[in-house]
Amino acid sequence: DGGITQSPKYLFRKEGQNVTLSCEQNLNHDAMYWYRQDPGQGLRLIYYSQIVNDFQKGDIAEGYSVSREKKESFPLTVTSAQKNPTAFYLCASSIGGGNGDTQYFGPGTRLTVL
Amino acid sequence: GNSVTQMEGPVTLSEEAFLTINCTYTATGYPSLFWYVQYPGEGLQLLLKATKADDKGSNKGFEATYRKETTSFHLEKGSVQVSDSAVYFCALYSSASKIIFGSGTRLSIRP
Numbered sequence: 001d002g003g004i005t006q007s008p009k010y011l012f013r014k015e016g017q018n019v020t021l022s023c024e025q026n027l028n029h030d031a032m033y034w035y036r037q038d039p040g041q042g043l044r045l046i047y048y049s050q051i052v053n054d055f056q057k058g059d060i061a062e063g064y065s066v067s068r069e070k071k072e073s074f075p076l077t078v079t080s081a082q083k084n085p086t087a088f089y090l091c092a093s094s095i096g097g098g099n100g101d102t103q104y105f106g107p108g109t110r111l112t113v114l
Numbered sequence: 115g116n117s118v119t120q121m122e123g124p125v126t127l128s129e130e131a132f133l134t135i136n137c138t139y140t141a142t143g144y145p146s147l148f149w150y151v152q153y154p155g156e157g158l159q160l161l162l163k164a165t166k167a168d169d170k171g172s173n174k175g176f177e178a179t180y181r182k183e184t185t186s187f188h189l190e191k192g193s194v195q196v197s198d199s200a201v202y203f204c205a206l207y208s209s210a211s212k213i214i215f216g217s218g219t220r221l222s223i224r225p
Contacts, residue, residue, distance in 0.1 A: 004157075031211050042203065042217040043158075050211050058212075090157050097211025100146040100165040105157035 002027045004106035006091050011111045013078075013085070021076045021109045023091035029104075031097035032074035036060060037088040037108075046089075049074055050097050078111065086113045116141040120204040120216035128224050133191040135219050137178075137204035140185065145207040147171075147180055147187040152201045152218070161189075161202070196223045 004025045013019045025032065031050050035043040045058030049068040063082025068074055074093075078085045088110050092103040121136040139147065146165045150158040162171030167182035176191045187204060204216040 006157075033211075040218075043215045045212060048211055056210075092158075094211070099144075099207045100163070101207075102148070102160050102163065103158075103213055105150075105159070107157045108155075 004091060004093055004104055006089075006106035006109050009107065009109060011109055013111065013113050015113055016080045018077055018079050019111065021078070021089055021091075021111070023074045023076065023106060025072055025074075025093045025104075025106075027093055027104065028071070029093035029095055030071070031094045031101075032068065033092040033094075033103065034058075034064075034066065034074070034076045035090045035092065037090060043090065046076065048097075085111055087111060116145060116206060116208045116214055118204050118206050118214055118216045120202075120219055122217070123201075123220040124222055125219060126222045126224065127194055129196055130193045131223075133189070133194045133198075133221070135189040135202055135204075135221070137187045137189065137216060138185050139187065139204075139206050141206060144182075147178070147207075148205040148213065149176070149178055149187070149189050150203040150205060150215070152203065154200075158203060194221075194223050196225055199223045 007022045033048040034046040047066045049055035065077045090108045091106045094101040094103045118139045148163045149161040151161045152158045162173040164171040164180035170179045178189045201218045208214045
């Protein structure tokens, strides 16, 4: 079955620690995205990548980092510089990121900072 | 820049009621428009989309028409079910691969 997987589903972190969230897709999509969702709010774009070995900052990139070494993988690192990291993180992918291209979402990772 | 505004929730309806969730947008050009749905604890799923003016997207009894003259993409369903309870997001294509999402409307259906 094609799709997007995110792991783990729940993640706990102590303040001051970096943590990496996994996102893998087997849809052969070129574009991948990371969003943050806070309770009762919409999605805010953190980073996106249109092609392997290239990525761009979204609207709230401070305190986050990404890599795109393989087409199917787009891990997100939440660094200790992120002031309020507790949130629900969603990864998505699309064929090419053009107008009309649907973004397909993973199940999300809920990060809690203790 | 491009933006999308949708009605605030929560919206609570009885089963078999008619549903409308309003969505308006600001954009240059003709961006594609989307409705996504999110069930509790899950990621978003595409519900329907429209890629040009006057297009109607439809899926699972839901419909929305791309209205350029009123810059709207309202979501409608003639008879809602308890299983439709979820959060609904209106969205539009912005630029350079980006989609802008509305703040979401929580829908609850009473049996």
